[in-house]
Structures are given as structure tokens and as C-alpha cells.
Amino acid sequence: MPPRGMMLEMDDVDSDNSVSMTWEIDPASGTMRHKKTGTKVSTDSGITYEGQEYRLSPEDIDLDFDSHLGAGACGVVMKGVIKHSGIPVAVKTVKVDDKAKREQLLNEIRGLIAADGCINLVHWYAGFMSKSTSVVHVALEFMDLGSLADLKKRLGGSGVPPFYLSNITYQIMNGLDYLHKKKMLHRDIKPENILHNRSGFVKLTDFGIAKDLDKTLAMAGTFVGTVTYMSPERCLGQDYSFASDIWSVGMVIYELSTGRYPFADIGSFPVLFDHLCEKPEPRLTPDFPPELVEFDALCLTRDVARRADTEYLLAHPFVTQNVPDVDQLAAWLATFC
Numbered sequence: 001m002p003p004r005g006m007m008l009e010m011d012d013v014d015s016d017n018s019v020s021m022t023w024e025i026d027p028a029s030g031t032m033r034h035k036k037t038g039t040k041v042s043t044d045s046g047i048t049y050e051g052q053e054y055r056l057s058p059e060d061i062d063l064d065f066d067s068h069l070g071a072g073a074c075g076v077v078m079k080g081v082i083k084h085s086g087i088p089v090a091v092k093t094v095k096v097d098d099k100a101k102r103e104q105l106l107n108e109i110r111g112l113i114a115a116d117g118c119i120n121l122v123h124w125y126a127g128f129m130s131k132s133t134s135v136v137h138v139a140l141e142f143m144d145l146g147s148l149a150d151l152k153k154r155l156g157g158s159g160v161p162p163f164y165l166s167n168i169t170y171q172i173m174n175g176l177d178y179l180h181k182k183k184m185l186h187r188d189i190k191p192e193n194i195l196h197n198r199s200g201f202v203k204l205t206d207f208g209i210a211k212d213l214d215k216t217l218a219m220a221g222t223f224v225g226t227v228t229y230m231s232p233e234r235c236l237g238q239d240y241s242f243a244s245d246i247w248s249v250g251m252v253i254y255e256l257s258t259g260r261y262p263f264a265d266i267g268s269f270p271v272l273f274d275h276l277c278e279k280p281e282p283r284l285t286p287d288f289p290p291e292l293v294e295f296d297a298l299c300l301t302r303d304v305a306r307r308a309d310t311e312y313l314l315a316h317p318f319v320t321q322n323v324p325d326v327d328q329l330a331a332w333l334a335t336f337c
């Protein structure tokens, strides 16, 4: 096992194939400012590059190999820290075997960094590609409470109270609205890809990363009953659209409200197909507040033409009336985190 706090081991990093935000450092206050978006990050410790433009490189990140924030299909997520500023980051290692796909991923990261600037999207600090191995490292804003799947686990089967859910939903929708306005699709909205922190902020992550678009069709043959947030039209093999992201948000809201995934018995692709394409759409029962029930039904509408969009949903009473602020949400989270 490598020593704790070791550097990101990227001596073979391809310098043409790394991207990062350009930061400006104010020597007087010790604050890092992202030039393009104006994002400021205050720091306590040693910034040495006074007044100079500063781009992240792999040597700038100390990795904590003992930390294991999570693991997904493509790799692991570890905690790290930007040395000069003390800013914590989550370093995600994405395994991409094919060189062309790795380059495509880096290009997408370039686009994502350019699109940065919404409080409800996880910030990307940098991406590094190794010349020799099949991995790309991505340095992301660290979210100290993990994902909404972790929140669900912490609640141990009970749902998120609708009062707090209204704020969480607003933040999810606001992040998605930002992407959609930039003509970007998320493509993989699920509780694991929505992160939250102790300050009460909720942020989407893993947007725009190259997704295997043949996955849906391939699934028909290899289905193992995995929980899925895919929309009916995707299940039918149609193209992914902005509306498909909205369906997935509806599924997540249903799950957070009730504490359980909407379809209890999916064990095979035909059963999932039946739920998504034949049976009535999932609906919250009337013991939930009517604004929440309606909001979720607007997302979980099978007919794509009638499904609401982000703009409409951001003006809905569920997320505009009697909504707590982030500090209230943070105070509630602190009661059990």
C-alpha cells in the first residue's frame, strides 16, 4: 500500500492531455479565484505563487490513499488536497481502455470546465490523462456528505420530510436547468450522482461524461435486476433527450420521498419494460403534500411531449413556496450526520 498522503502518481502524464481551470491567486488575502467564473476559494495555508496564474498539475494534489469515498463501474473515488491551498478534492479515477475514448473524455472535461459556474453542479478542477495506463484522473470539488444514496441509507428506510425535500429538489432542478440551457444532457441522474455537503448544498455530478449509448439495448440481454432511473423512451431504444433527465429526477424524488425505489419487483428486463412502458406511471400517494405529488407526476409523465421541463418545474409551488433555505437544510442534516 502506498504511503498516506502520496502525490498523484502521474510522472507519465501527457502534458498535452491535461486540463484544468486557470486560477488567479491574491497574495494579500490568500484567496484563489477561478478567472472565468469568478469562483473564489479562501485558503489558510501556503500559497507560494503570488499573483501568478496557476494551473493545477498532478504534482499539486496530495492523495489520501486510505480514504475511499466510493467506487463505481469505472473506478474509485479518493480524497485528496490541493497542496498550495489546502482545498480538499475528490479524485476520481476513470478507467477507459481505448485511447480515442480517453481523448474524447478529456475533450468533454474541457467543455465541462468551460461550462462551470453553477452552484448546483460539482466543480471540476482538473483532469489528467496517463500516457501509458488506461486511466483518466479527475479532480472534483469534495462533497463531505457523499451522495443522496448515502442520505437515503442514513435515514434507514424513512423518506426525506417533504419540507426539506423541496429545497433538495430545487437545487437538483437548478443544476439541471443550467446544463439544459447550455444544451447539455446529464444522461445519468441517480441518487449516487447527486452529492451534498454540510453547508446544505446539493450538486449534480458525472454530467457529460461519455456514456455507453448502446447500454440500454445491451441491457435487454444481460439484465440483472439493477435499479435503474432510465425513462420509458430510453427503454424503447429512442434517443436520449432533455425530457429523459427529467424522468430520472422524478424517480429520484419518488425514492427520497418514500425511502424506497418506485418499482419493488424488477428482476428482469421484461418486468422493467412493463413498469416503464405498460403499467400506470409511479404516483406518490395522497398522504404526501399535493404540491409534491403533482411535481413528481409532472416529471414521471410517460408522454415526452407532456413531460414538464426545468423552467416550468423551477416555477412550481413545490419548490417556490414554503421552502427552507440551505442553512435550514444544513441544520436538519446535522441532526443525523
Ligand code: ATP
Pocket: 069, 070, 071, 072, 073, 074, 075, 076, 077, 090, 092, 122, 140, 141, 142, 143, 144, 146, 147, 149, 150, 192, 193, 195, 205, 206
Ligand atoms: P457509476 O459508476 O455509474 O458512476 P457511481 O456514481 O456510484 O456509479 P462514482 O461516480 O465512481 O460511482 O462515485 C462513487 C461514489 O463516490 C459516489 O456515490 C459518492 O458517494 C462518492 N463521490 C463521488 N464523487 C464525490 C465527490 N466529489 N465528493 C465526495 N464523494 C464523492
Ligand code: MG
Pocket: 072, 192, 193, 205, 206
Ligand atoms: Mg457517479
